[in-house]
Amino acid sequence: xxxxxxxxxxxxxxxxxxxxxxxxxxxxxxxxxxxxxxxxxxxxxxxxxxxxxxxxxxxxxxxxxxxxxxxxxxxxxxxxxxxxxxxxxxxxxxxxxxxxxxxxxxxxxxxxxxxxxxxxxxxxxxxxxxxxxxxxxxxxxxxxxxxxxxxxxxxxxxxxxxxxxxxxxxxxxxxxxxxxxxxxxxxxxxxxxxxxxxxxxxxxxxxxxxxxxxxxxxxxxxxxxxxxxxxxxxxxxxxxxxxxxxxxxxxxxxxxxxxxxxxxxxxxxxxxxxxxxxxxxxxxxxxxxxxxxxxxx
Numbered sequence: 304x305x306x307x308x309x310x311x312x313x314x315x316x317x318x319x320x321x322x323x324x325x326x327x328x329x330x331x332x333x334x335x336x337x338x339x340x341x342x343x344x345x346x347x348x349x350x351x352x353x354x355x356x357x358x359x360x361x362x363x364x365x366x367x368x369x370x371x372x373x374x375x376x377x378x379x380x381x382x383x384x385x386x387x388x389x390x391x392x393x394x395x396x397x398x399x400x401x402x403x404x405x406x407x408x409x410x411x412x413x414x415x416x417x418x419x420x421x422x423x424x425x426x427x428x429x430x431x432x433x434x435x436x437x438x439x440x441x442x443x444x445x446x447x448x449x450x451x452x453x454x455x456x457x458x459x460x461x462x463x464x465x466x467x468x469x470x471x472x473x474x475x476x477x478x479x480x481x482x483x484x485x486x487x488x489x490x491x492x493x494x495x496x497x498x499x500x501x502x503x504x505x506x507x508x509x510x511x512x513x514x515x516x517x518x519x520x521x522x523x524x525x526x527x528x529x530x531x532x533x534x535x536x537x538x539x540x541x542x543x544x545x546x547x548x549x550x551x552x553x554x555x556x557x558x559x560x561x562x563x564x565x566x567x568x569x570x571x572x573x574x575x576x577x578x579x580x581x582x583x584x585x586x587x588x589x590x591x592x593x594x595x596x597x598x599x600x
Contacts, residue, residue: 323405324405327401327402327404327405328401330397330401331394331397331398331401331402334394334397334398334401335390335391335394335398336390337394338389338390338391338393338394339386339387339389339390339391339394340386340390341390341393342385342386342389342390342393343382343383343386343390346381346382346385346386346389347382349385349389350381350382350385350485350489353385353437353489353492353493354370354485354488354489354492356437356438356441356442356445356492357370357441357445357449357483357488357492358370359442360442360445360446360449361449361481361483364449366481369482369483370483370484370485370488371482371483371484371485372484372485372486373484373486377484377485377486378485380486381485381486381489384489384490384493385489385493388493388496388497392426392429392430392433395425395426395429396426399422399425399426400422403419403422421507421510421511424506424507425504425507428500428503428504428506428507429500429501429503429504430500431503432496432499432500432501432502432503432504433496433497433499433500435499435503435555436495436496436498436499436500437492437495437496439551440495440499440548440551440552441491441492441495441496443547443548443551444491444495444548447547447548449481494541495541498541499552499555502537502552502555502556502559503559505556505559505560505563506559506562506563506566508563509523509560509563509564509566509567510563510566510567510570513566513567513570513571514570514574518567519567519571520564520567520568520571523560523563523564523567524564527560530557530560531557534552534553534556534557534560535549535553537552537556538550538552538553538556
């Protein structure tokens with residue numbers, strides 16, 4: 304066979320893979336666009352749902368639950384951000400399925416069975432992290448920020464009520480009134496949701512890396528102190544300067560790190576049992592590598 308024929312034969316499978324990849328990506332784009340349009344139809348009630356924690360805190364402080372827009376286009380772009388993030392979450396099963404269909408032919412049957420549960424677990428963990436952020440972290444953060452303002456009822460209420468004596472006459476007694484912006488409040492809320500959703504992917508990521516041999520349970524245990532420092536830095540960057548919120552984020556992510564270690568241990572034991580059954584596992588070599596007696600393995 305000539306060199307030209309060899310090049311043509313090797314190029315044909317590559318072209319087929321690229322064509323299939325293009326088809327899968329188009330399906331992903333179509334699913335994402337359809338999901339974004341669907342979520343955009345419900346963007347108004349979703350916006351109310353996302354800003355509800357802040358509204359409840361404002362009511363607790365005796366303030367009107369009023370959030371303002373500072374630009375004519377601000378509400379539209381707020382709807383767009385909600386639609387894009389919500390649409391991605393809604394279309395993720397389709398996107399994951401298309402990516403799975405692309406990589407599955409290159410995997411063994413047992414690898415397909417091992418990889419599929421992670422595709423299902425990933426969106427569930429993201430939803431769990433997003434729920435934790437919305438119902439726990441966001442109220443704590445909003446209460447922390449709102450607590451800095453010496454909140455009084457809106458000036459318009461005094462004017463309407465005719466109670467001029469309540470209004471401060473001395474400039475040193477003037478208090479601040481918080482008028483939250485939809486853009487800033489929504490950006491902070493979505494930041495928490497996205498950050499915690501990503502953090503909750505830690506068990507999936509480390510377990511897949513353990514299956515690929517990129518990390519080991521022993522290595523994860525030995526790097527605990529570095530993980531603690533990294534999680535503390537993450538908590539300081541993602542959360543506001545609120546000690547309670549930072550402690551919550553640190554505790555949750557570190558717990559996920561410990562869970563990941565046990566998941567990697569389970570993966571290693573399963574791989575070891577498979578190698579033993581196939582006769583590829585040598586206890587003597589393993590004892591020399593780990594420094595343990597074969598009976599301890």
